[in-house]
Every structure is written in structure tokens, then in C-alpha cells.
Amino acid sequence: MAKRIDVSGLNAYYGSFLAIEDISMTVEPRSVTAFIGPSGCGKSTFLRTLNRMHEVTPGGRVEGKVMLDDENLYGAGIDPVSVRREVGMVFQRPNPFPTMSVYDNVAAGLKLNGKYKKSQLDDIVEKSLKGANLWNEVKDRLNKPGSGLSGGQQQRLCIARAIAVEPNVLLMDEPCSALDPISTLAIEDLIGELKERFTIVIVTHNMQQAARVSDRTAFFNLAAVGQPGKLIEIDDTERIFSNPSVQATEDYISGRFG
């Protein structure tokens, strides 16, 4: 199921403002790629171009190519809705549907995609919650509102919701930044398990986290405020954190910047 992402010459705009410029990279299937970089460098914007969520923002516009295996996500006649069914996303703040139960939250994406029998739904919901390491904590309260869970549980519920539809790629936009260290650890463990099945891209401000969970790390930076963000380099995580090839990367990682 996991697919390769191949981005070439990608620009993203907010209105006439060029937010990220000329980004090209490849993300291998069944791997974790982390995006790091200072705030405002466009890493979240870039992440949102990978499932066509960027254009939801008023004025949002994208140029360039994003290949998912052989399919250009920005090709003519590609429906953004079907792209988002193939590329799942987990957000910075846990956002389970507040009016739905735990069960309905997990089943929400499935109900959009087609008709399932109740028994099929039950199976997929259980499998997804187990996949998100949440099943044991919520199996007795599947019919309680999802918003009643703790923050870390809510985030794992969102992950369960995203993987329930078996996407090819899973995008995570700072998934732990609103969580305490223990919940963060739970999510990080989970990422390690999920990469067996999905291509994972994660934006993080926490460099230890990038070092812990990712196989590859991409460093983004911008020359100055008002300038577009750029991809400085992407390499094996180990190499980025020990011996990066660009000075700016080393400065950022070691805290010598600005």
C-alpha cells in the first residue's frame, strides 16, 4: 500500500506571496521522513501540498509536480477529494469530531468512502484502534464522545481515524507539540510501528524527536522574513545530525543560528 512520493519544482503561494520555492525531494515508501526548520520556513505548508490541503486556505495555490508512484497529484482531472482519501493527515492539535463517539470517529472516513456492513466496520474500527495502540484504553467506551479522552488519547484516536481508510501516505503536522512527554513517547513508538505499513512524513520542532523517529531528515530554512522558504538539504537522519553537508543545517541543529 505504501507509495513513493516524488516532488519536483514545487512552489506554493498564499495569494501573491511565494511561501516555499522550488522544492524537490523523494520520500521512500515504508520510511519516516522528518521535516525540521525554524518557524515560518514553510515546512507545514509543504506538508499540506502533499495532500492538496494547501489550496483549501483562501488564496492558496501550488505549482509543480507531486508524484505518488506514477500519479501526479496536481495533474489535470485529479480530484483533490480523492487525493485526500489516499494521503491521510494528522494535525498539530488533536481534532476528533466532538459530536461523534470514539467508534464513529474512527469510522468517519470509511463512511465517506462507501458502504460497509456493521460487522466489517466493527472489524476495521478494532483493527485501527489496535494499530494506534488505543484499543485497550477505549474498548469499553467506544460509544462515549471522542472529545472526552485525554489529549494523547485524542491524538491516537486521530491517527486511528487516519489509518482506518488505509491511506498510502500518512502526513503528521507536529503531532506531539500539544502533548506531554509520556503521550509523546506513545506516539513516537506508534510511528515506528506504522512505518511498516505506510509512508510517513512528519513535521516537528523537536530535533530529538526527528532523530528518534525518522530515517531521513529534511532541513528547511528561509533567508529572511518575507522571503520564501527553501529546502536546504535532505539526507539520512544520522548524517544530518552528525555530519550535515550544509553549514546552515549544522548551525540550526547545534543551536547556532540567527
Add this chain to the structure above:
Amino acid sequence: MDISTNTTAPPLPAQPPAAEQKRAARATTRPGDRIFLGLSRGSGIFLLVVMAAIAVFLTYRAAVAISKDEANFFTTFEWNPTGSPPMFGIAVLAFGTIVSSIIAMAIAVPVSVGIALFITHYAPRKLGGVVAYVIDLLAAVPSIVYGLWGILVLVPKLDGLYGWLDDYFGWTGILSWQGGAPRSLFTVGILLAIMILPIITNVSREVFRQVPQMHEEAALALGATRWEVIRMSVLPFGRSGIISASMLGLGRALGETMAVAMVLSPLFDIQVSLLDYGGGTFAQNIASKFNEANPLGRDALIASGLVLFVITLLVNGAARMIIARRKEYSGANA
């Protein structure tokens, strides 16, 4: 009736200073705090006193009237407080008020929610602004103007619709038409719907605008279409807001006076068909009979006003119960 306990409220203003002195011993109260506390507390008490005064006034005069009523106040189809013996009942008025309001809600709520969704989620920003402005204008039109428009423009144009309804739905009995002037409860309902549309639209619009971006993005990221986003995120989040908005609209529909009095052809009877002229509402009946009424007649009208007051209270209470029942799913704890 526990409202009447509030009649003991007047001595209250003497108490706050004492209570405040105690508090002053614990924390320094700055003048700004004291003034604002006094103002807000005074406003709250003022409201309770006014409500209590209205309730007492209505209850007292109504009791006088009902004690002289020789017929059953709730079931009599007649309004003759000047006769001997005086006989009057509110059955016709309650029927007319409730039925015309239900028709108005049935038309106005879906349309208003649709307009509010259009403004917030479908229309380009500029067009949405224009539509919202026009809706605001609609809210500023006085009800007498709606009444004039209703009787001079709307009523003459309804023959066609009435004929069509009679042809296709006449068999139901409630939508048959004998061919009289279309000055019926149904027409009143249509007019009321137009009148309450702006308030329901405006409140719903504000609620839809407050749906957190992250809930909408949650649905979008799962591959929801725009309608599915609305169904999964916007409508559930806005549910209690839509109910509150509808209750505000219903409150206006129940109490609307002039427009109803101008459009409805008064006939103190309950028509089986909604399309046949006749019927009445509480407010319309009070407005049209109050000037010529003798003292007992006035008390009788006040008694009918009390019933309207109670109906409005019940409706509001029911709405609150509906909202509270699903509180844990409301999104307020997200």
C-alpha cells in the same frame, strides 16, 4: 408559579452594601470594581423584578377574568366577554398561534440554515457579504410594512399556489381550499416565515462562522467533499446554535401582531383546512379587540396574553432541554 417568589425581591437592594463590606475586609475593592458590580447586579435584579411584575400583573387580571367566564376558558370556540353570561375561550387562538408558527418554522428554518451555509461556506467572500447585508436589511423592516406587503402583494398572488395545493393535496383535508380569499393561517405562516428569516439566518451564520478550522480540516483531510464537511463538522457543531436561533425566530412568530392582524381574515373558528380563511392568534386577537373592549373584555384579553406568555416559556424550556441533553457531544468541551 415560583416566579411570584421574586416579588420579595424589592427589599434586596438594601442587602448588597452589607455583603460588600464583608468582602471589602477580605480584599481591597477598587471603585471601578464596585461600580461595575453594582451596575451588573442591579441590572440582573431589575430584570427579575420586571419579569415578576409582568407575571403578577398577567396572573392577577387573568384570574379576575377567568372567574367570571361562564364557559371553559381552554376549550370554548367563542369570544364574547360582553355577553350575558360572558363566555370566552382560547382554543381558537391557541390553535391559530401554534399552527401559523409551525408553518413559519417549517419554511423558515431550512431556508435560513441554507442561506447561512451559503454565506459562510459556498459564496465567494464578497457575494456572501452582500447577501448578509440584504438579510440584515430584511430584519430592519418594521412589521407593519410586512403586513402591508402581505395584504397588498402576497395575498393577491397566492390564488395560484392555493389552487395547486388544493388540486394535489386537497385529499389530505388540511390543504383543501374552498376558494375564499387566501387570508388564512397558511398565508400568515408564509408571511411570518419571511419575517423570522433574518434572525434565524443571522444567528446561524455567526455560529457556522465559529466552527473551529481544525474540525473542518479534520473532515477535509479524510477526503470529505464540501457537503460532507458541512455534514460532519459544521452542522453538528452548530446544532445547538440553530436551535437557539430557531427559538428566537419562534418567539417572534408567536408574538407577531400587526402583520398577522392585517393579513388574517378573522373568524373566530377553527378551520380544518389551513387554506380556508379564518382563525386567529393571541397577539392578533388582543390588538384587534383591545380598543373596544369593556373592563371584563380587557381582562379576558389579558388572560389570553398570559397563556401566550406560558407557551413561550414552555417553548424556551423545551429548547434548553434539547440543547442540554446532548451537551457532552456539543463541541463545547473540545
